[in-house]
Amino acid sequence: MNNFLKKPQLTACHECDALQIIPVIQMGWKVNCVNCGHLIMRLPRHGLQSPLAFYLTVLLLLIFANAFPFLSLNIEGRIQQITLFESVLILQQYHMGMLAIVVGFTLIIAPFLEALLVIFIVLSIYFHWHFSWLKKSLKWVGKIQFWSMLDVFLLAVLVSFVKLTDIAEVVVGTALLCFVALVFVYVYSLRSIDFGWLWSHLRQWESNNQ
Amino acid sequence: MESSSSMGIEQPMNTVKKTIYPRGIEHDLISCHCCTLVMRHSATGQFSCPRCHTALTQRKPNSIQYCWAYTLTAIIMYIPANLLPIMTVSYLGDTKSDTIMSGVIYLASHGMWPLALVIFIASVFIPLLKIGALVLLMVSVQKKSLLYKLQRTKLYRMTELVGKWSMVDVFVVALLVALVQFGEIASIQPGVGALAFSVVVIMTMLAAESFDARLIWDAKQ
Numbered sequence: 001m002n003n004f005l006k007k008p009q010l011t012a013c014h015e016c017d018a019l020q021i022i023p024v025i026q027m028g029w030k031v032n033c034v035n036c037g038h039l040i041m042r043l044p045r046h047g048l049q050s051p052l053a054f055y056l057t058v059l060l061l062l063i064f065a066n067a068f069p070f071l072s073l074n075i076e077g078r079i080q081q082i083t084l085f086e087s088v089l090i091l092q093q094y095h096m097g098m099l100a101i102v103v104g105f106t107l108i109i110a111p112f113l114e115a116l117l118v119i120f121i122v123l124s125i126y127f128h129w130h131f132s133w134l135k136k137s138l139k140w141v142g143k144i145q146f147w148s149m150l151d152v153f154l155l156a157v158l159v160s161f162v163k164l165t166d167i168a169e170v171v172v173g174t175a176l177l178c179f180v181a182l183v184f185v186y187v188y189s190l191r192s193i194d195f196g197w198l199w200s201h202l203r204q205w206e207s208n209n210q
Numbered sequence: 211m212e213s214s215s216s217m218g219i220e221q222p223m224n225t226v227k228k229t230i231y232p233r234g235i236e237h238d239l240i241s242c243h244c245c246t247l248v249m250r251h252s253a254t255g256q257f258s259c260p261r262c263h264t265a266l267t268q269r270k271p272n273s274i275q276y277c278w279a280y281t282l283t284a285i286i287m288y289i290p291a292n293l294l295p296i297m298t299v300s301y302l303g304d305t306k307s308d309t310i311m312s313g314v315i316y317l318a319s320h321g322m323w324p325l326a327l328v329i330f331i332a333s334v335f336i337p338l339l340k341i342g343a344l345v346l347l348m349v350s351v352q353k354k355s356l357l358y359k360l361q362r363t364k365l366y367r368m369t370e371l372v373g374k375w376s377m378v379d380v381f382v383v384a385l386l387v388a389l390v391q392f393g394e395i396a397s398i399q400p401g402v403g404a405l406a407f408s409v410v411v412i413m414t415m416l417a418a419e420s421f422d423a424r425l426i427w428d429a430k431q
Contacts, residue, residue, distance in 0.1 A: 010248050012234035012241040015363055015423040019232045019239065019248075035231045036363045036427075073389045080391055087388030094387065096400045102408050103384045106377065135262050139244050146419070149374050149381075155328070156381030162325050163317075163382070164389065167301065167396060199245040203261060 009200065013038050044192040052122045054189030059115040061182035066108065068175035071157075075168040083175065084108060110148035111186070117141040118193060125201050135202070142195050154183045235428065240268055273422040274348055280417035281344045287409045288337065294403035297383050301396045309403060310334065310379060333379040333407070336372055340414045343369045347421060354429040362426050370418045376411045380404055 008021050018035035025031065030042035044050035065084065072081040082090075084107065091100040117137045124134050157176065164170050234241055240251040244264040251266070258265055270276075295307035308316070310333050317326035343365050350362060383404045390398040 010239075011246060012239060012248050014241070014243075014246065015367070016359075016427045017233045017235055017241075017424040018427075019234055019237065035229075036360060038363075038367070071385070071389055075392050075395055078392055078395070080389055082388045087384055090388045090391070091384055091400060094400050096405060099380070099384070099400060099405050099408060102412070103381065107381075139262055139264065142244075146415075149377055152374050152377050153381050155332070155375070156378045156385060159325060159329065159378065160382045160385040160389070162322060163386065166320075167390075196246045199247070199261065202245075203247070206261070 011040060011196075013040060041196050042191070042194050043197055044194070048122050048126050050192040051118055051189065052126070054185060054192045055115045055118045055122070057185050058111070058182065058189055059119065061178050061185060062111055062115060064178040065175045065182055068178070069173040070175045070179070071161075071173055072171040073164060073168050074171060079171075081173070106147055106149040107153055110144050111150055114141060114144050114148055117144070121198060125198065128205070130205075138195065138198060138202075145190075150179075150186050151183050154180065233427065235268060235424075240266055242266065243270065269424055269428075270420060270422040273420055273425060274351060276420040277344065277348055277417045280413045280420060281341060281348070284337075284341055284410045284413035284417065287406050287413065288341070291403055291407035291410050294406060295401035296379065296403040296407065297386065297401050298399045299390075299396075300394075300398075303394075307401065310407065313379075329379065329382075332375050336376050337410055337414060340369050340373065340376075340418070344414065344417050344421065347426070351425045351429070356429055359426050359429075363423055366418070366421065366423045366426070373415045373418055374411070376414075377408065380408045380411070 008023050010019065011022050012019050013033040013036060015038040016033060016036040018033060020034055020040075022031050022041055025041075025043060027043050027047055028045035031040045032038065033040055046053075068083065069081045070084050070087070072079055085104075088100050088104040088108070091097075091103060118141060121134065121138055121141065123129070124131055157179070161170060234248065238251050239248050241248045242259040242262060242264055245259060245262040247259055247261050249260070251268070292310055295309055296313070298305060298307045300306075310329075314326050314330045314334070317323075317329065347362060347366055347369075350357075383400055386398045387400045390396050
């Protein structure tokens, strides 16, 4: 399998345009720009299996975090329970549709899309499926990843938790535990994927075909 | 005496600092924005990348104009984001509007210093820092400054990294609004300030994205 970078390849750093050659490196290594230190390429330690394993876990935890109640609040016997999606819907009820779109996209749509696309891309590279969608999804996945803000939301949960303990009893839901696990896995999964490296796989296919 | 001392100063400058690496723009090489494929520009005469079909340009097109537009929008929206309430809390008949700063002051006055600090850094300090950094970067690129290229690149990288963390306050509002729905006992409504603030964050993120750090290194004597 293409488990490491086979050929040295010419690159121009995306932050300073310095020309340099990425040497043949082993899995788990990374390459920084000689001029400005920009991270040019980082190979995951276990090849294509790393992003696959991480993102499958992310997908599973995402499903759990969205399916179960997230937090519940208990004021004098009255219980208010929400899931992640409901919190987006409630914003919309207050005529804050734009805000609902922002929150819904950064917390639900973008992470789901990212996980699904990465799994699709890695599987099709691994099994040599030549879908016409492959290049498009590889092109879009980085842009979607930019807008996914799961890690920020964890901090927001902590803050609102402390704010609410003053007024009422806060009960941690199943989904919140999944969410904490999700954020930790997600932060690691970001380190396990390198789009430049995935593109170099596609380049190898093309040179094989010619 | 004089020559030896100047030698002593110049030698490390030459060997360590003044290493000049060949750059793509000087060798007619263009790298794809999307898939980082490097190719010879004029020879192929192609307008899109043969591998991923992204439009080929030497630098991000109109980078500085886009960046200024986004940053100015962020600066304008920063005013309502801080003046208008981000949420309205009604608790046992009392109604109180919270702006970002009043939230920080409330937390600090109730002895929750670490939390107040987190919110202050994420919602007040980081957006200002980002806007300041972007303005500095754009002005220095437009003035074709030769100074501190490496440090400015690092500043840009930091701006990019830190960007999304300002969304904390918006998410806190979303969570509180959704959770505290107890009719007349207690309820929280979102305010326009939260929307304005999320626009500030998104605009600064877009500005950082549209800025091309290679422009810093393009300045020549």
